[in-house]
Every structure is written in structure tokens, then in C-alpha cells.
Amino acid sequence: MGWIRALDARAIPDPVLGIKVSEKTASSRPSIEHIEDIAHLSLSAPTEPTYTLQPSTIPDAELPLISSSEIPELLAQHSGPGSPTGRTWIVVDSVVVDATEFLENHPGGEDIILQFAGRQCGWQFWRFHSKGIWEEWVKGTQKPVEEGGKRGWRVARLEGDAVVKNRFPEPRKFVGLRKLGADWW
Ligand code: HEM
Numbered sequence: 001m002g003w004i005r006a007l008d009a010r011a012i013p014d015p016v017l018g019i020k021v022s023e024k025t026a027s028s029r030p031s032i033e034h035i036e037d038i039a040h041l042s043l044s045a046p047t048e049p050t051y052t053l054q055p056s057t058i059p060d061a062e063l064p065l066i067s068s069s070e071i072p073e074l075l076a077q078h079s080g081p082g083s084p085t086g087r088t089w090i091v092v093d094s095v096v097v098d099a100t101e102f103l104e105n106h107p108g109g110e111d112i113i114l115q116f117a118g119r120q121c122g123w124q125f126w127r128f129h130s131k132g133i134w135e136e137w138v139k140g141t142q143k144p145v146e147e148g149g150k151r152g153w154r155v156a157r158l159e160g161d162a163v164v165k166n167r168f169p170e171p172r173k174f175v176g177l178r179k180l181g182a183d184w185w
Contacts, residue, residue, distance in 0.1 A: 064157075068161075086100075090116045
């Protein structure tokens with residue numbers, strides 16, 4: 001058939017690679033139609049997910065997840081005023097908190113939070129705050145801000161068994177119980 005011969009003689013443009021391939025090479029591909037199907041797709045890298053402040057109605061367990069492979073870079077990017085984003089994230093156990101807009105209002109002062117910028121501060125946080133402070137000041141109140149409620153500062157939680165290690169070991173709480181026997185703890 002005349003039109004097949006004409007095709008043989010031509011180089012067929014490859015829409016994906018942007019090069020010309022002979023029909024022999026092209027015929028080893030699934031089909032020309034298939035190649036044309038994907039030619040319109042974007043081949044650029046997927047955009048980075050962004051993490052934003054979450055409403056107080058979302059339980060800690062249902063926050064957006066950050067994987068163990070993502071977390072080091074995200075913390076480096078959000079490690080205080082001198083970091084690429086200029087934002088201050090802290091990690092309280094497995095919850096990532098963006099303290100940026102709360103810093104200047106913190107009753108304990110902003111420096112103490114800045115010391116933990118981009119870092120784990122689980123046990124240190126619980127030394128100074130009760131669960132009630134978590135609910136009201138970190139999660140935020142159910143009452144909307146416009147009606148005098150408090151907004152929350154959580155952005156995400158660590159996925160699965162991902163961990164951000166604390167740089168400081170937690171001192172034992174029950175100092176003095178040693179006399180009860182070494183098996184006590
Ligand atoms: C966004 C995160 C945080 C929030 C929302 C927050 C909130 C608060 C609140 C509401 C108080 C007053 C508590 C009271 O009067 O009983 C407080 C005090 C305090 N916070 Fe935080 N805090 C945060 C992070 C931190 C961190 C990371 C540390 C460092 C370990 C810290 C250390 C303190 C200290 C030392 C006080 C003063 C305690 C006192 O006067 O007895 N806070 N914080």
C-alpha cells in the first residue's frame with residue numbers, strides 16, 4: 001500500500017522526547033495513539049505540598065501528614081526568622097506547630113520558643129503547659145476568632161512512626177524513688 005511505504009521513508013517525530021525516530025523504533029512503542037495521548041501531560045516535577053494553619057475542629061489525629069523523608073527539609077525551611085521561610089515551626093511530640101504569629105504574645109516570652117525553632121520540644125513544652133493550654137492555645141477554641149475565640153497554630157503531624165528527636169534527654173521526673181528498687185523504672 002502506497003501510504004505505508006511513504007510512512008516508511010519518513011522520520012516520525014516523537015512528541016515526548018522531541019526527537020525524530022524511524023518508524024522501526026516507533027513501532028516498538030505501544031502505539032502512536034498512546035504516545036499522542038500522553039503528549040499533553042505536564043512532565044514537570046510535582047509542586048511541593050504547602051502546610052497551613054489548621055482549624056481547631058480537626059483532631060490531632062486527623063492533621064495533614066508529613067513523612068519522615070520530608071520532615072528534615074521542612075523543619076530547616078521553617079527554623080525561625082533567619083530561615084528560608086522566616087517562619088518558626090516547633091514539634092511537640094508528633095504535632096508540628098507554627099508559632100510564628102504567636103511568638104510576640106507568648107506569656108513565657110518569644111526567646112524560649114525561638115530556642116526550639118525547627119526542633120522537637122515535646123517534654124519541654126509539657127513541663128510548662130497543661131493539656132488545657134494545648135486545647136485552648138495550640139489547637140485553638142471552637143469559638144471563632146471574630147467572636148473572641150483563639151486561633152490555633154497546628155499545621156501537621158508526623159506520619160506513622162516518623163520521629164523528630166529531642167536534642168536534650170528528658171530528666172527523670174521521680175528523682176528520689178531509687179530507694180524503691182532499681183526495677184521501679
Ligand atoms: C505555640 C506554642 C506555644 C503556645 C501556644 C504557648 C502558650 C503558653 C501559654 C498560654 C502560657 C501561659 C500559661 C499559664 O499562664 O498558665 C505559656 C507560658 C509559658 N510557656 Fe508557652 N506556649 C508555647 C510554646 C512554648 C514552648 C516551646 C516553650 C518552651 C519549652 C514554652 C515555655 C513556656 C514558659 C516557660 C511559660 C511560662 C510559665 C510560667 O510562667 O509558669 N512555651 N505558654
